[in-house]
Amino acid sequence: MTTSASKNNTVKSEQFYTPKFFHIAIRHWWLFILSFILCFGALYLYLRKTPSTYIISSTVLIDDSSMASLTGVSGNKSSSMLKSMIGGGDVNVYNEIEVFASESLCAKAICDLNINCRYYEKTGFMKKKDHYGTSPIIVDAPKELFDTLSVILPFKIKVYANGKADITVKKGIFTNYADVEDVELPATIKTPYGQFVVKPTKYFTPKHEYSITVSVAGYVPAALELQEDMTVDLKAKKTDMVYIDILDSNTKRGRDFLNTLIRLYNERCLKESDTQGMTTARFIDDRLSLIYKNLMGSEAEIEAYKKAHNMVDPFLKAKTAVAKEESGEAAIIALETKYRIAGMIKGFITDPANQHSLIPFESDSTSAAMVKSYNALITQRQHLAHSAKADNPALVQLDQQLNAMRENMIGSVNNALGALKIKIEQAKAVIGEGQSGINDFASAERDTRNLYRDQAIQNELYLFLLQKREENALKMAAAQPKGKTVDAAHANHEPVKPKKIVVFAIAFLFALALPSGWIYTKILLDNKVRTKNGLKALSPIPVLGGIPHSKHFNYIEENEGTTLEHFRLLRDNLQFMLTKQTSNVVVVTSNNAKEGKTYIATNLAQSFAMLGKRVALVDFNIRTPKIGDIFNLPPTSALTTFISHSEMNLADMRHTYAGVPNLDIYPAGTIPPNPSELLQNERTVELFEQLRQHYDVVIADTVSIGTVSDTLSVAKNAEATIMVVRAETTKNSELNNINQLTADGKLKNVGFVLNDEKCS
Numbered sequence: 001m002t003t004s005a006s007k008n009n010t011v012k013s014e015q016f017y018t019p020k021f022f023h024i025a026i027r028h029w030w031l032f033i034l035s036f037i038l039c040f041g042a043l044y045l046y047l048r049k050t051p052s053t054y055i056i057s058s059t060v061l062i063d064d065s066s067m068a069s070l071t072g073v074s075g076n077k078s079s080s081m082l083k084s085m086i087g088g089g090d091v092n093v094y095n096e097i098e099v100f101a102s103e104s105l106c107a108k109a110i111c112d113l114n115i116n117c118r119y120y121e122k123t124g125f126m127k128k129k130d131h132y133g134t135s136p137i138i139v140d141a142p143k144e145l146f147d148t149l150s151v152i153l154p155f156k157i158k159v160y161a162n163g164k165a166d167i168t169v170k171k172g173i174f175t176n177y178a179d180v181e182d183v184e185l186p187a188t189i190k191t192p193y194g195q196f197v198v199k200p201t202k203y204f205t206p207k208h209e210y211s212i213t214v215s216v217a218g219y220v221p222a223a224l225e226l227q228e229d230m231t232v233d234l235k236a237k238k239t240d241m242v243y244i245d246i247l248d249s250n251t252k253r254g255r256d257f258l259n260t261l262i263r264l265y266n267e268r269c270l271k272e273s274d275t276q277g278m279t280t281a282r283f284i285d286d287r288l289s290l291i292y293k294n295l296m297g298s299e300a301e302i303e304a305y306k307k308a309h310n311m312v313d314p315f316l317k318a319k320t321a322v323a324k325e326e327s328g329e330a331a332i333i334a335l336e337t338k339y340r341i342a343g344m345i346k347g348f349i350t351d352p353a354n355q356h357s358l359i360p361f362e363s364d365s366t367s368a369a370m371v372k373s374y375n376a377l378i379t380q381r382q383h384l385a386h387s388a389k390a391d392n393p394a395l396v397q398l399d400q401q402l403n404a405m406r407e408n409m410i411g412s413v414n415n416a417l418g419a420l421k422i423k424i425e426q427a428k429a430v431i432g433e434g435q436s437g438i439n440d441f442a443s444a445e446r447d448t449r450n451l452y453r454d455q456a457i458q459n460e461l462y463l464f465l466l467q468k469r470e471e472n473a474l475k476m477a478a479a480q481p482k483g484k485t486v487d488a489a490h491a492n493h494e495p496v497k498p499k500k501i502v503v504f505a506i507a508f509l510f511a512l513a514l515p516s517g518w519i520y521t522k523i524l525l526d527n528k529v530r531t532k533n534g535l536k537a538l539s540p541i542p543v544l545g546g547i548p549h550s551k552h553f554n555y556i557e558e559n560e561g562t563t564l565e566h567f568r569l570l571r572d573n574l575q576f577m578l579t580k581q582t583s584n585v586v587v588v589t590s591n592n593a594k595e596g597k598t599y600i601a602t603n604l605a606q607s608f609a610m611l612g613k614r615v616a617l618v619d620f621n622i623r624t625p626k627i628g629d630i631f632n633l634p635p636t637s638a639l640t641t642f643i644s645h646s647e648m649n650l651a652d653m654r655h656t657y658a659g660v661p662n663l664d665i666y667p668a669g670t671i672p673p674n675p676s677e678l679l680q681n682e683r684t685v686e687l688f689e690q691l692r693q694h695y696d697v698v699i700a701d702t703v704s705i706g707t708v709s710d711t712l713s714v715a716k717n718a719e720a721t722i723m724v725v726r727a728e729t730t731k732n733s734e735l736n737n738i739n740q741l742t743a744d745g746k747l748k749n750v751g752f753v754l755n756d757e758k759c760s
Contacts, residue, residue, distance in 0.1 A: 025515070025519055028519065031515040031518070035512075038511075039508075040507055042507070046503065048126045051249040052249060053249050054254070054494075055246075055496050056247075057246075057492075058245075058259070058489040059235055060262055060486060061483070062096045062240045062482060095380060095383050101232040106226055107220055107223040108264050110222050110257075111219050112260055113257060115253060116222040118214065118215040119131040119137070119213075120215075121135075121212050122212075132252060132253040135201060136212070137198060137199070138214075139196050140197045141196045142194075145194040146218050147218065149217065150221060151193070152221060153177065153215075155167065155169055155215075156168045157211075157213075158209075159185070159208075159209060161208065163184060163185070164182045164183065167198055185198060186199030186200070226246070229248070231246075244261070251491035254489070255488075255490065256489075266482060280468075283354075283360060284360065291462045291465065295458040295459060298451065298454050305447065306448070327430075328431040329453060331430075332453060333456050333460065336453075337460045337461060338416075338420055342420065343417065345409075349410055350410065356381060358375045370405070370412060374402070374405050374406070374409060381399070527732050527733065529728075529754070530728055535735075538732055540739070541739070541751065542751050542752065544573040544722065544752060545569050545570035545753055546727075546753070547563065547566050547567065547596075547600065547755045549727075549756050549757060555598065555630045567603045568610075571604060571608055574604075574722070577749050578697075582692070584698070585692070585719055587620075587711065587718040588601040589705045589711045589722070590704050590705070590723065590724040591706035591725075591737060592704050595729060595730060596756060598630070598701050600722065601699050601701035606660050606663060608696075608699070609660050613696040614664075616694070616699070617699050618666040618700050618701065619665075620703070621701055621710075623710070627701060628668065628669070631655065631667075635667070637653045639687075642683065642687060643679075646683065650687070650691070655667065676710055679714060684717070702715075705737075705738070705747075712741075718748065719749060720749040721747045721750045723747075723753070726756050727757045
């Protein structure tokens, strides 16, 4: 039975909250008006204080293919050599994105534009103007100071019409770094971070008052703050188009920043290209100088040898004999040339000074691919090194790859040198076979041939390096900016912040949510019975009626009035519960004291008496009796005396009330020491029998049922029980006790009366 009642309660409670919410909301309509005023007032202040922020964007094409197109006209061999020297035009677009967004490049752009100092002039209530390049007052300092400044210093400058100024450098809410008053401009301001000069500009108007706030930051902190509002990403997948945008309240400043950023990026790329070209040119020039000296030495040695052996043209003497040897000689020259080139590559790689430099040439088709891959990694590292620190994981990984590739290349070059050495020895053996058939060749002729061979090798090396020097010069002369501007920096017409529609919607929702939340919380935290509907939702016990709140409270209401009408309605509803045609006993109780059970009992008895019924009002609250005091009755000859003295009759304690005919009153009398035991006396049962014989209705006012068990002793003799619940006093949880007593059958025919009900 309890479980079923609990389920019903849950359903009723869920149905109750929606109408209850709207009922409370209608009563507190002023709260919604106040909420709308506050929320839209806050919205007005927010829109007035917050400047409109726009997206400024630009699109750049990352292109490093200009050199590849130039080398394409020179043939496959020349193109391969040139690509190996300049890195082949292979670009990692994601690395270029990191360069664009790097702290160093942003700081350089900020330095060039002097936007590390932001100037705002107060122009009205919560209104300020952002001065970019037009501020009448500026804060100046040496570039070295801005390089090292690690905090943002807020300057507040107030200039009066007489030209004097008050300058404050804020440290916190209540402290300052500097505070000077009544100074002339320009003025030097000393702070813990250095000296700043506040001075007027060409936009300064004499005899005019200014209120300017300046945000002074170092280049690096300004760059870090700016990076939060900047986005650099690919415009679309599988393209080299980079999309750059920045949020700024000043569109001109945003456009200037993006254009400067792109210009500095291209300048840095060109500088990198020039630096690499100059390094390659110095290396080639050094090698040319050395080989030129060797070539001159070879010619001098040949000339001296001929003079010493009186030789004019030894090759004509054995033209037929050396025909076989000529092919071997050509092979030896080619092999020796490759051998020397491989040696130069090995010397270049093993030189610590060239650890991070491009290899300017390759020895053969086998090493060309390896040199190309090595140069591509070197180019990638050079780009990343400008924007990353030494301990950057990507940079460390590249160094590890380069070291491994360098070791592999050294091993490959050593293997190539060994192989070339073997081929040279084999070619010499072929020449030896040809020489064996020439018995008349003198040793002088062989020595002369060796001298010519060495001269030819030196000459081939010299021509090869001359070609490389021209290719390097061509690269430096044809260098183009890597970042080609596709869309110049431009600003959207509509601001992205604040979104007026969005903030209006948020303000509207908050204006509804704040009072609604308060009402909902009030409902959730409300643990007291307030209305008849709420009472019905918390208990399956029927509600017989409600007694409204009365400003002029009386235990005995007058014969006419609104309150008495409610008692008549309560009386009529109660009669439907009284099934006996003869006398009926009605117990009036409550869960706690001071809920108005005596008030209900007295007026209910009066209401029944007005119908012409014989009514007895009995005060069974023998612990704290009140009815005797209400009707000014003597304490003697009362209920407690009747129960304790068997010789006493009912008529001995009966009292009448002149104001209401047919109503007899039986007061409680003297408070006994054992009220519970007294009410369980057989005389109590006898009392009810006598009352039923003389009265149509017996109204029994009892003690609160939640404190003692006296009421249960009386209720077992009754046909109905009226449970009084006081609005805004009785707690919801206290109804559980009443529900349980009813479910257990300890209270019969129970009905609720809501007392002191507040009218909405």
